[in-house]
Every structure is written in structure tokens, then in C-alpha cells.
Amino acid sequence: MLEVKGIQNGIVIDHIKAGNGLKIFNKLLSEHIDTPVVLLMNVDSKALGKKDIIKIADVFDIDLDILGLIDHNITVNIVRDSKITDKRKANIPEEVTGLFNCINPRCITNSDAYAVPKFKLYEMNGSAEYICSYCEEITKYRL
Amino acid sequence: MSQVRHLIEPEDFTLEELMQLVDTGLSIYENPSQYRKVCDGKIMASLFFEPSTRTKLSFDSAMMRLGGQVLGFSDASTSSTAKGESLADTIKVVNDYSDLIVMRHPKEGAPKLATHFATIPVINGGDGGHQHPTQTLTDLITIKRFKGRLDNMKIGFCGDLKFGRTVHSLIRTLARFGNKEFYLISPDELTLPVSLKRQLEKQGVKLIEVRYLEDVVEELDMLYMTRIQKERFFNEEDYVRLKNTYILNRDKIRSAKEDLIILHPLPRVNEIAIDVDTDPRAAYFEQSKMGVYVRMALICKLLEVGPYARG
């Protein structure tokens, strides 16, 4: 197997469904992070068959809500001095503000800069379904 | 000062509050002169970003009958919005010119957005296909006046149940009042949306879907008619065929109960034949009249004046 050195300090985003790693990297990380990043794809996994892993050096803070929205199996390990000091699980957020748009073209959030789209979790139907707090239309989040 | 209240959707008020609004509206209807001056010195801004003559006139009349004054516009093309002003800026300005805002807006959720920038009460006078809570209040006061109650009724909704927001809102509210059985009379193409059906059935509501009014009309205590719009159909043929099936005429209510009431949010085009107008069961013109009285009660409540004065 391909060997990749662990990081000394930083975070490891693990159990990403194979194929989502690159999307997470492109959407969430490429712009904000300037420390070394490793993206591993199609790694063997007992639970998932294949998975992706992202390792980011010298960063300890990451928005678990966003990760949970993408894939709620994701776990985040915090590494300090080469030891895992904390393990966190990504959550499906109950409330989401501004991360995606309402699907309703008639919704005020799609035509007024002051109206930041705000949603509440409605139902888990395969993927998370969110109800718009302005127009009450239901939007399925897709990465 | 107490926290300012708005009416954006019927769920903003408890059942007790809705009941009280209806009863206050009926008191005003019976004794309007007592309320002639309760809004003396108050100004209502009526902001109609899309035209709706009927709703605007009803609100304006309500405020004037309470002794208040009205300013505003009835069409966005004559307002500053046409010059590109944001809703937030319009509301912030109008907030200082008036004591209460009524707004109609083509975008869904716009009145809710307005509440973020207003320190005075905001009433939703209709936002796109979303909510129209004062129509629901109008329906409720009419039912209470003619039936003496808001629960324990057999209610039929007929026509466009898919896009008709007044129907959605009224069914939800009547279900809150404990009505457990609704007859839904519509063509296949225009049945109640699945999500709303799911919601209602979760609350233990029984929905009986039929195609023809004649099959259930004798059961009903109330019949709510809606307009079937041409643009809802893919082709002219379907429209013409269905349109006639859902036109109410004297023939179709022959076997109905004597104390049935027939409602319609108006304006009607041809879904109720004019020969029904003189039938004592036709309540739709009384309904639009009652809309003024329940709006008077609502204005009093939100401004805390007259029957809702504090202290």
C-alpha cells in the first residue's frame, strides 16, 4: 500500500465516502488553507469499502456542520505532537445559514441581498432535507 | 414596552388568539360605531409591491373605519422599488412614517424579511404562492358567523387544491381547530400537494379525495370553492373539459344541506354560476364584507388599541 506519513500537528478528516474527498477539498479547503494538505483517495476501509482521507497540517479548527452536511459518516481527528488528542464526529446541522441556496425561484432569498438563506433540518431522506425559513420550500442538500 | 407582534402566517397566533380575533371582529361587525375612533392619530402603510385591489381596499377600509389614516402605493412600478431600492431600505424608511405596515409582495418570504428591519407590526397581505393569513382570518370569521363554531364540521374544498394557497392555509388552520375530516374535490392534476397531505395525516386528519362534487355534496356543512386557472394545464382540451366539471350551479347543490355555506375567496371568474348568488347558502359576498371586520380586529390587536388596549 501507498505509504503516507502522518502529520505531527493538525487534523485528519477520515471516513470520507470515496469520491467526496476531492469535492470537499475543492469546495472548502483550497481557498482558505495555506498549510500543507494531503488528500488520499480510494483507501481501503472496513466500514466503507473505499474511503478518502484529508490531512491538514497546523490547522485545528474546522466547521463540523459543513462536513456533516456533506457526509455524516465523517470523523475528524485532532493531532498534536503526533498523537490523536481528540476525535470528533461530523453532525448533520439542525440549522444552516448561508451555506446553500433555496431551490424555490420565487423565494426572497434568491432575489434580495439582505435575505441570507436560512434553513432548519426537516427530514433525513437519504440526504438531509432542509426547510427554508422564508418560503418553507424544502431543499435537499447536495455537494 | 411589550415585544412587537407580526402576522406573517396563521401559525404566528395561538388558537385562542385566532378565536379572539374572530370574536372581536364579530363584535365590531355588530357595533361598528363604537370603534370609529380607536385608531385616531395612527397611520397604516399599505405597501403593495404587486397589485391586489381587493386586498388593498379591504385593509384601507378597515383602517379608515377605525379612524386611522393610510399611506402607501398599490403597484411597485410607481414606488421607489422600481428605481432599484431594496426591500430593507423601503421598510426602514416607512417604519418611521407609520405605525403599522401591511405588505403584499411577489417574492415568497418577503414579509418575513421585512420583520427584520421593522420595529412596528408587519402584516403579510400575501407573498407569492406562499401565505395569505388575512384571507384565512376572513374565512374563519365567516364560518363562525354563519355556523356559530369553527370545529366539528364536514368541510369540502373544490377546484384547484394544488396551487390554491388559501385552501392550504385554511385546511391547516381548521385542522388545528380540531376538524378531522376533509373532502377534497379536484381533478387528478390539481390534488392537494403530497407534503401537505403527509403533514395532515400525521396529525390524524382524514382526507377523502373525490373527483365529483355531486358524490359528496349532501354530506357537507361548508363548501369552499376555488378558481381553476387556465395556465395550470398543459393543453386547452383538458382545461375546457375540467373547467365545466368544477363549475358550481344550482343543479349541483340541489341535494345539499339547507344550512350549507358556500365560500369563495373571490374574485370569481366563472367557477360559480351567477344563479347560485341568490341561493341563501351562498356566503361569498358576505365573506368579503367580513374580511374588513376581521382586519379591523387584527389592526387593533397589533396596535394594542380599542378592545386590545393595555392596562
Ligand SMILES: [Zn+2]
Ligand atoms: Zn426559500
